[in-house]
Amino acid sequence: MGEVAKRFxxxxxxDLCMGSGYCVHAYPGLFGLDSDGxxxxxxxxxxQPVGGGPMVLGPDQVGAVRKASDTCPAAAIHIQVDL
Amino acid sequence: MTLPRESVDTCPVLPEGGACAASGSDQPVVGQDEPPTGxxxxxxxxxxxxxxxxxxxxxxxxxxxxxxxxxGPLPPGPKGLPVVGSVLSLRRDPYEFFRQSAAEYGDIYRVxxxxxxxxxxxxxxFVSHFMDEPTGRYSMVGPARFLPSLIGxxxxxxxxxxxxxxxxxxxxxxxxxxxxxxxxxLADEFVDRIDRWSxxxxxxxxxxxxxxISQVTLxxxxxxxxxxxxxxxxxRETDIDLRTxxxxxxxxxxxxxxxxxxxxxxxxxxxxxxxxxxxxxRRLVNQRRSEPTETPDLLNxxxxxxxDDGSPLxxxxxxxxxxxxxxxxYETVVASLSWTLAHLxxxxxxxxxxxxxxxxxxxxxxxxxxxxxxxxxxxxFDEGQRLQGHPLNPRFAMEDDVIGGYHIPQxxxxxxxxxxxxxxxxxxxxxxRYDPARFTDEALVKARPRLAFMPFGSGPHHCIGxxxxxxxxxxxxxxxxxxxxxxxxxxxxxxxxxAFSSTVKAGLPVTLARV
Numbered sequence: 001m002g003e004v005a006k007r008f009x010x011x012x013x014x015d016l017c018m019g020s021g022y023c024v025h026a027y028p029g030l031f032g033l034d035s036d037g038x039x040x041x042x043x044x045x046x047x048q049p050v051g052g053g054p055m056v057l058g059p060d061q062v063g064a065v066r067k068a069s070d071t072c073p074a075a076a077i078h079i080q081v082d083l
Numbered sequence: 084m085t086l087p088r089e090s091v092d093t094c095p096v097l098p099e100g101g102a103c104a105a106s107g108s109d110q111p112v113v114g115q116d117e118p119p120t121g122x123x124x125x126x127x128x129x130x131x132x133x134x135x136x137x138x139x140x141x142x143x144x145x146x147x148x149x150x151x152x153x154x155g156p157l158p159p160g161p162k163g164l165p166v167v168g169s170v171l172s173l174r175r176d177p178y179e180f181f182r183q184s185a186a187e188y189g190d191i192y193r194v195x196x197x198x199x200x201x202x203x204x205x206x207x208x209f210v211s212h213f214m215d216e217p218t219g220r221y222s223m224v225g226p227a228r229f230l231p232s233l234i235g236x237x238x239x240x241x242x243x244x245x246x247x248x249x250x251x252x253x254x255x256x257x258x259x260x261x262x263x264x265x266x267x268x269l270a271d272e273f274v275d276r277i278d279r280w281s282x283x284x285x286x287x288x289x290x291x292x293x294x295x296i297s298q299v300t301l302x303x304x305x306x307x308x309x310x311x312x313x314x315x316x317x318x319r320e321t322d323i324d325l326r327t328x329x330x331x332x333x334x335x336x337x338x339x340x341x342x343x344x345x346x347x348x349x350x351x352x353x354x355x356x357x358x359x360x361x362x363x364x365r366r367l368v369n370q371r372r373s374e375p376t377e378t379p380d381l382l383n384x385x386x387x388x389x390x391d392d393g394s395p396l397x398x399x400x401x402x403x404x405x406x407x408x409x410x411x412x413y414e415t416v417v418a419s420l421s422w423t424l425a426h427l428x429x430x431x432x433x434x435x436x437x438x439x440x441x442x443x444x445x446x447x448x449x450x451x452x453x454x455x456x457x458x459x460x461x462x463x464f465d466e467g468q469r470l471q472g473h474p475l476n477p478r479f480a481m482e483d484d485v486i487g488g489y490h491i492p493q494x495x496x497x498x499x500x501x502x503x504x505x506x507x508x509x510x511x512x513x514x515x516r517y518d519p520a521r522f523t524d525e526a527l528v529k530a531r532p533r534l535a536f537m538p539f540g541s542g543p544h545h546c547i548g549x550x551x552x553x554x555x556x557x558x559x560x561x562x563x564x565x566x567x568x569x570x571x572x573x574x575x576x577x578x579x580x581x582a583f584s585s586t587v588k589a590g591l592p593v594t595l596a597r598v
Contacts, residue, residue: 014258014259014260015255015258015260015261016254016255016258017258017259018257018258018259018262018547018549018550018551019259019550019553020539020545020549020550022533025528025529025533026533035455036259036260036263036451036452036455037259037454037455038259038260070215070217071215071533071541071542073539073541073545073546073547073549074254074257074258075247075250075251075254076258
């Protein structure tokens, strides 16, 4: 499939984010809200904010991020494929 | 009346061949009609129900004639009257009609209507199936696709590529960062207009606060959108025109009366309103074209917006988009804030908590930086929106589909009643009670499906202005309660009125006192 070799990364366009918080509620380990109520990415354990990204994803995170991207009302969550 | 969802654990009686998905109480309940047993002879059905042909929707008849065969097992639902179906009960009370139907028929049911049926879903999983569909297979305008090209196309009427491009053009204006830029303009106008309420304060005079809120929000939005001041006369007219415009759309669902269609001198009518509205917007557009500005307001953004191929919005689309944004922007906030106050004002404990939160701002005009501190105000507003609800949020299936085991033929109308979902006892214990803590208690929020609460819809057509709505609601509640204490008459209870938005019937009778 070639799917295995691909690396995925995610970014949040913070100019588009309308702060609806859907991603934060669904995946609190991956997304957080900054002090302005704008979504930001979280990395590591315990999760630390890393801003809008891009942030490389583990293979087990891709599905969750894709769902978050689909439900984001501002279409602000982008997934890139790094070849 | 039986509540099918209560007996879910014991797996309900299902139509033959229906999959029993009910392993837990939060699983979709498949409807429980009498089990269909193969094809019934049409003549024997006709003998039982001589009005049978009038109950068939045009779509089903057309499919029977053009060789698609007779419709398969239909979802259960009310039988309705010959020809008109359930229109009369729907008109009487569209809110409770859907709530009772869901209680009686389960998570997917069919409502007979003249010409077409409606398939209504109640379970959040089914709702997500059609609302979150990203490819435009479920459309907001459906078979009326020709209409936008005649009257101008705005975002809600578009699907697919064109929709995505247009939405991308407008999105930056509704992002949290841009909102911070218009926040001062909005707050400034709110303060100015709410200060004028002092003429009623302490006099015991009952005023209709729902109307007064509209006279605050409309000019504020017009200023944020067009950066020009509009006369008092124009504000009054625009208020009427936008309501007429929304009433016209609402009438299309058979749930609201039709506005006057024939323009006679001396009375308001739909054609007159539409013309006046279009002229106002065109005048503002032309004015801006002749005197360009650098202000980052909505008008400039739309004038500068380009499709991927570099072409601008057509004049017709521009006007329609602006009208839709005006209508969607202010009338909705007026209605939901009125519902919030209608419940909040009779709960002294919730109010006291809100006063404390507002007190912490020290009497200063709120800014976007204060929003994260106004969490109780936001929860009060959300709980108001929950109980406000909307009778119906529909889409048209543009292709054949299957929901909950039932075949959904192309061009079927599939919808969800937000009012009914927002009062579903599976997600909302004591559903009719006003309790903002439902939105501040993280454990409660997490325990519900996301779409148990969806005042802004979901999926690609999710309200673009939800961030704006929260900011406005939080600002307005703060500015109001920094100045006044509001009281409702004893024993008064709000009733729903469907006018595209769900407003408070006959307004919000309030007396004001100064803090």
